[in-house]
Amino acid sequence: MTHLAHILTSALDASSLAAAADARAYTPFLDPLDLHDQWWFTLIPIAFFVSMAYKGVRMKTLEGYWRYTLLMTAQIILGMIGISVFLYVLVEVLVPVLE
Amino acid sequence: MTANRNPESLQPPAAILACILPGLGYLWFGDALRAAYVFAGVMGLFIGGLFIGGIDVIDRREDRWWFLLQAGVGPAAFVADHFNQAGKSALDPVTGDPLVSKSVGRVNEAGSLMAALAGMLNAIAVIDCLWHAPTTPRRRRTRSTDMPPSSASSPRAS
Numbered sequence: 001m002t003h004l005a006h007i008l009t010s011a012l013d014a015s016s017l018a019a020a021a022d023a024r025a026y027t028p029f030l031d032p033l034d035l036h037d038q039w040w041f042t043l044i045p046i047a048f049f050v051s052m053a054y055k056g057v058r059m060k061t062l063e064g065y066w067r068y069t070l071l072m073t074a075q076i077i078l079g080m081i082g083i084s085v086f087l088y089v090l091v092e093v094l095v096p097v098l099e
Numbered sequence: 100m101t102a103n104r105n106p107e108s109l110q111p112p113a114a115i116l117a118c119i120l121p122g123l124g125y126l127w128f129g130d131a132l133r134a135a136y137v138f139a140g141v142m143g144l145f146i147g148g149l150f151i152g153g154i155d156v157i158d159r160r161e162d163r164w165w166f167l168l169q170a171g172v173g174p175a176a177f178v179a180d181h182f183n184q185a186g187k188s189a190l191d192p193v194t195g196d197p198l199v200s201k202s203v204g205r206v207n208e209a210g211s212l213m214a215a216l217a218g219m220l221n222a223i224a225v226i227d228c229l230w231h232a233p234t235t236p237r238r239r240r241t242r243s244t245d246m247p248p249s250s251a252s253s254p255r256a257s
Contacts, residue, residue, distance in 0.1 A: 030186065032153035032202040032210065039205035045147050046213055053121075053140025053220040056133055057227050065136065 047076035105232040114229035118173050121221045124228030137224050144217035145172050152210015154183045155202035165211045171218025171225075 026034070035041065051072035055065060110127075117124030122138030125131075148156055157179040159166045169176045186199030202210060 029149050029154050030198060031200040032155070032206045033151050035151065035206050035209075036204055039209055042151055042209040042213070046144070046209075046216065049140050049143040049147060049213075050216055050220065051140075052143065053137055053217075053224070056122075056136030056140055057220075057224050062132055062136070 043077060043080055044073075047073045047080075051076065105234060107230055107232045110229060110231045110233065113231060114225050117221070117225040117228040120173060120175075121217075121224060124224065124231075127228070128231060128234045130234070137221075141172060141217045141221045141224070142175075144213045144220070145169075145175060148210040148213030148215075148217065149179060150210075151213065152207050153200055153202040154179055154186065155199055156207060156210035156214055157183055160184070162211065165215055168215035169211075169218045171220075171222040172214070173221065176214070176218065 025031075048069075051069045055069045055072060056062075059065060059068065110124075113124040113127040116127050120138070121141035122134035122136075125134035125137060156162075157166065157169055157176060159177075159180045166176070166180065183199055187197050189198040190196065191198055
């Protein structure tokens with residue numbers, strides 16, 4: 001009986017430790033997001049917030065602010081995609097042909 | 100960049116306010132909407148960087164050059180660095196690991212970049228506030244009282 005109680009206590013301790021470890025597994029702002037394979041998704045918030053701050057400073061009047069902000073966001077994202085495609089073609093296609 | 104007819108001049112109080120909190124300089128000029136947009140843009144980048152890369156992306160000791168750019172956000176960057184330094188030395192009571200996880204790889208780069216962009220954009224806002232047309236309510240009141248009596252009085256009164 002004592003042995004059984006010891007096993008149960010150990011199991012409870014182990015489960016509470018595991019639960020605590022799981023709870024500690026991710027804490028916003030203390031731990032980084034697990035975006036190592038999808039890191040390029042971060043381009044979207046970067047482009048949006050850069051556009052927000054930049055247009056907020058640069059526009060003479062704030063008429064059509066959101067339209068211009070979204071336009072600049074789209075321009076940055078499309079520009080980065082264009083640069084990526086260009087570099088991919090340069091490195092993977094053109095350079096092997098020239099070698 | 101506010102459109103008004105007053106000539107631009109040096110505005111140190113607005114620049115100091117913009118250094119303290121992003122957007123506060125525009126609030127000094129009475130441009131609350133612009134202040135809100137600049138605040139949301141800069142702090143969105145800064146807090147987004149902390150969220151993506153963890154608070155470890157703000158590290159005055161280990162990432163000095165990144166921090167030089169991130170410090171443009173103002174006291175918020177120094178507060179984040181303080182918490183990061185304190186969190187690195189504090190241990191988790193359950194696992195025994197440091198309370199703040201080490202941020203590495205692409206996620207660390209993205210978070211650092213976001214916080215650095217926030218600092219640089221706020222630096223642009225500070226420069227814009229430093230050289231700005233005075234449009235504070237105080238100045239407007241002063242101008243209206245400085246007007247000669249003949250032009251200050253309304254046509255109906257005359």
